[in-house]
Amino acid sequence: MNKIALITGGSRGLGRSAAIKLAEKNVDIIFTYHSNQQAAMDVIEEIQRKGQKAVALQCDIRDTSTFDTFVQSLKTILQEQFSRSDIDYLFNNAGTGLHATIEDTSVDDLVEMFDTHVKGPFVFTQKMLPLIKSGGHIVNVSSGLTRFSFPGSAAYAMAKGAVEVMTRYMAKEFSAKNIRVNTLAPGAIATDFRGGAIRDSQQAQAMVSSVTALGRVGEADDIGKIISSMFSEGFDWVTGQRIEASGGMIL
Numbered sequence: 001m002n003k004i005a006l007i008t009g010g011s012r013g014l015g016r017s018a019a020i021k022l023a024e025k026n027v028d029i030i031f032t033y034h035s036n037q038q039a040a041m042d043v044i045e046e047i048q049r050k051g052q053k054a055v056a057l058q059c060d061i062r063d064t065s066t067f068d069t070f071v072q073s074l075k076t077i078l079q080e081q082f083s084r085s086d087i088d089y090l091f092n093n094a095g096t097g098l099h100a101t102i103e104d105t106s107v108d109d110l111v112e113m114f115d116t117h118v119k120g121p122f123v124f125t126q127k128m129l130p131l132i133k134s135g136g137h138i139v140n141v142s143s144g145l146t147r148f149s150f151p152g153s154a155a156y157a158m159a160k161g162a163v164e165v166m167t168r169y170m171a172k173e174f175s176a177k178n179i180r181v182n183t184l185a186p187g188a189i190a191t192d193f194r195g196g197a198i199r200d201s202q203q204a205q206a207m208v209s210s211v212t213a214l215g216r217v218g219e220a221d222d223i224g225k226i227i228s229s230m231f232s233e234g235f236d237w238v239t240g241q242r243i244e245a246s247g248g249m250i251l
Contacts (some may be wrong), residue, residue: 002052004078004087005231007031008061008124009094011039014141014186017224018091019043023052025228028082030074032059032094055081061094061120062112067127074131086133089231092121092140099152110155117159122166134178139230140167142242144187148250160185164242171240180239182230187246189218213248222247 005022009015010031019029020043029047033040033056040056047054055077059070078084095117098109121140132138142164145157164183171181188208190199198204198217208217226245229235 001084003027003089003231004082004084005029005089005091006074006087006128007091007093008059008121009034011036011043011056014189014220014223014227015091015093016043017220018093018227019054019224020046020050021221021224021228022089022231023047023050023054025232026052027089027228027231028053030055030057030077030087032057032061034058034060034094053081059094061124062115064120064123067124071127071131078131086131086136087128088133088136090125090128090132090136090138091227091231092125092138094120095141098156100155101152102154105155113155113159114162117156118162118166121163125170129174129177129179132177132179136179137231137235138170138174138179138181139227140164140170140181140183142167142183142185144185144244144246144249146185147244167242168240175239180236182235182238182240183242184223184226184230185242185244185246186223187212187218187244187249189220189223208249211250212246213251216247218245218247 005027007015007019010019011033019031023029044054044056057073098113100109140163143160145153146161146164167181167183174181188198205217209215223245
């Protein structure tokens with residue numbers, strides 16, 4: 001029986017890469033997308049070409065009122081398409097960025113960051129917990145910005161700092177269910193995140209490369225490969241940890 005991974009925000013960026021890399025390791029994929037249904041269908045087709053099953057479900061991680069309905073839909077899909085009642089892996093990946101100084105960050109901006117990166121994943125994981133198999137693994141996404149500081153990233157980094165604390169508490173409490181929880185903290189990655197701020201700026205890439213031990217910015221596939229490694233038997237003895245994947249940025 002194949003493993004099943006549920007990925008939030010799997011239609012683009014890091015989530016998309018993680019879905020494809022996991023499929024290459026014979027993991028079936030269920031993923032959420034926010035609004036771009038065509039992008040989700042493209043990911044499904046790519047996973048199917050690799051011989052794995054894939055299903056996409058629409059979900060706004062900020063809207064916790066929809067989660068009960070989401071879980072009911074997920075239960076039906078698991079039974080009808082996978083002959084399962086549970087999943088093995090949860091990758092809490094969905095999110096957006098914000099670039100604003102503290103002075104320019106509005107209350108709405110701050111609430112948006114915490115709704116997206118803290119409240120949403122917290123409640124989503126609560127709802128998903130009964131469906132995660134004993135021996136399963138949850139990975140939450142943080143950021144290198146919780147370790148080093150760049151002006152304009154305070155609200156986003158504060159939310160991600162809360163994610164890291166949340167992970168440690170989840171790891172402690174969920175251990176009774178034999179479920180491991182870890183944090184993945186990417187560095188600067190060349191995706192469409194924050195409007196492609198890294199991907200589309202040679203100046204930004206040059207700056208990041210100059211302070212990164214491996215001498216370049218990260219790519220989505222760098223993170224996808226790490227996620228596929230974290231969701232493997234070789235990671236069984238790791239829980240409650242922050243794993244930074246930044247190529248050695250600002251050591």
